[in-house]
Amino acid sequence: MTPGLTRYVDVASRFQARDTATTPAWLQRVRQEGLAHFARLGLPTTRDEAWKYTNLAPIADGAFVPSATAGSTAELAAVVARLALPGPRLVFVDGRLSPELSSVAGLPRGLTLKPLRDALVEDGAFLEAELGQRALAAEHAFTALNAALLEDGAVLRLAPGALSEVPVQLVFLTRGDAPVLASPRILVVAGEGSEATLVETYASATGGGSGQGFTNAVTEVTLGDNASLKHYRLQAEGDAAVHVGGLHVRQGRDSRFVSHTFAFGGVLARNEVHVTFAGEGGDATLNGLYVGRGTQHLDQRTALDHAVPRCTSRELYKGVLDDRARGTFHGLVKVRQDAQRTDSRQQNRNLLLSEHAQADTRPQLEILADDVKCAHGAVVGRLDAQALFYLRSRGIPRAEAERLLTYAFARELVDAVPEGPVRASVEGLLAPKLPGAPRTEVTA
C-alpha cells in the first residue's frame, strides 16, 4: 500500500470503529465492503486508463479527515443566503448536515427529501436495496471510499406522477480552515412519470476564499419509466479545494435526463457523469462547462451506455482555460449490439486563453450496433483573431474584447439553463472567473 492509500484506509477504519453497537448490521456491511474495495483498488494513478490525464497527488499527499460537526454561524447563514435558490434545501458544512441552515418547507406533494443520516435509521430496508446499485464500489475507488465513510447526504424520492416546479437544492459548503474529507452520498429514486429538478451546489463557506478540503461526492439516480430529472452540479469551491464527484444514472423506458455540470472551482476537480439506458426511448442531455485559471486542473469524464434500442443522447462540453490551467475531457459513448436506432451526438470544445493553458480531449465511440446515428467532434482553439479585430476596430480595448469573446464562447451553456434562479446562480459563480461577463441585457 502506498502511504496515501494507508492514510485513507486508516481514516475509514477509525470511522467505522465508532458506534458499532448502534449502527445497523447492513450499514456496517456496506461500509466494510466499501473499505475492502477501496483498499483493493487503491488510489488511481496516471497509469490507469481512466485517470490518464490527471495526477492525483493533491489527494494522495493530503491528510484529509472527516469533520465531526457542521455548525452554524452567522457567516455560514450569509453564504447560504447568497447561494440558496427558492425552494426546499438541505445544507451541509464540511460534509455534515446542518439542520439549522436547512429548510424543507415548500416541498411539493409526492416528493420526500431526507437527510441521509435520518434515512439510514428510518428507511433501512429501502436504502439497503437502493444504495450502491448505480455507483459500484467494486469498480471505482472513490465510490468505494465514499461507501466506506457513508453517513451524510440526501435521499430524494419522487412518488409516481409527482411533479415539482421548484428545484430541490443541496448546498455543500467547505469551510477551508482544516483539511476536511467530505463524503456526501445522494440518492434519487424517481417513480414512473415523475418530474423534478435537483441542484447540487458545492462552494466555499468563506465566499471565494481559497479553502482547502476534499469533497468526494457520489450521486445515484434511478429514473422510472417516463420519469424526468434535470440535474445541476455547480462545482465552485475555492481554488485550493479538491473535488471528485460521480453522478451515476440509470434511465427507465422513455425517461428524460438532463445534466448540467459547471466546474469552476478547486485546484483539482474531477466530475464524472455515467448514464445507462436501461429502457427503450430514453433521452439524455449532458452539458458541461469548465472554467479554469491559475494552476487548476479540471477533469471531465462522461460515459453513456446505450444498452437498449431507440435512445437519444446529446452531449456538449466546453472548456475555458487560462494561465497554467489544464482541462481534460474524456467522453465515452458505448452503443451495444442490441442498441439499434441509437441517436447520439457528442461535442467538446476548448478555448485556450494563454500559452501555458492546456486542454486534452478524448471523445470515444464504441459502436457494436449497425443501425445507429452517432456523431462526435472535438476542438481546441484560441480566440478568433478576426472577431477580436472587429471588436477593437469599433473602439473596444483588447482586454475587454477578449473578455466579451470568452464569455460569448461559454454562455451557450449558461443560456442552456432554463430556470431563471438557477441561471442567475450559475452567472454569480461564474462572474469571478470570467470578469466582464454581462449579467443581464436590455433588449429592444
Add this chain to the structure above:
Amino acid sequence: MALLSVRNLHARVGDKDILKGIDLEVGAGEVHAIMGPNGSGKSTLASVLAGRDAYEVTKGEVLLDGKPLLELAPEARAAEGVFLAFQYPVEIPGVGNLHFLRTALNAQRRVKGLEELDAMDFLQMAKEKSKLVQLDAAFMNRSVNEGFSGGEKKRNEIFQMAVLEPRLAILDETDSGLDIDALRTVAGGVNGLRSPQRAMVVITHYQRLLDYIVPDKVHVMAGGRIIRSGGRELALELEEKGYGWLGLQDGKGAATKGGEARR
C-alpha cells in the same frame, strides 16, 4: 488642414509589398471614392488605416486631423474617429449586437472623457439610428452578424457607423454582394451620414455604387499606387471604357458590370 493625410504609404504582408507609395488627402465634408481592379491594394489600404495587424507599414505616415495614426492600436484609432465598414463583417456568436455596440460606444466615450450611456438611453438612441438603414429591432437583439444575410450585414455596418459617429468612415466594398434594393438602402444610410465634419473614403470595384453615393473625388488604384485622380467624371469614364482603358488587367472585368444597374 486635411482631415486625412496619407503620405507615401508603403505596406506589406510577409515579404509581399502591397502598398507602394499612397498619397491621399481627404478634407472634412468630402467623399472620396477609390476604385481599382482586384489586387490593386484598395482593401489593404482600408485595413492599414483601421490598424489590422496582418499588415506591416514599411514607410510613410498617416495623419488624422494632423495627428499621427499609425502608432495607435485599432481601438485607439476608433476613439480618434476612424471607422471601417468591413467588406466581410465578422459573425460573432454569443455577443449581442446591441451589447457590443454599447460597449464600443462607451469605450470611446470613456477615452473622450464623456459619461457612459446607460442601457435605456443607449437603446433609445440606437432605435432612432436604426431607422436610417431600416434595420429591424430583431436584428439588433441577435448575436453580431450571426445568420445575417449579406445585405443585413452591410446595413448593420452602416447602423454601427450611425451610432459611433466617426470622423473618418472607410467603406470597404460596402456594395459587394448587394442587390439593387439593398444597395439603395445602404447608400441612403451613408448619404444620411454625410456631414461637413466627416470625411468618407468609399472603396469600390464598381461604379454602380457611385450613382447612389456621389463622390467629390475619384481615385484609381493599381499596383499599390494611385495612378489617376479626378472628379466624378473619372468614374463614369472608367465605367464606359473599363479598366483596360488605363492599361489595367481586371480579373472580373467588372467595371462595366455596374452599368446594368445604372438608371
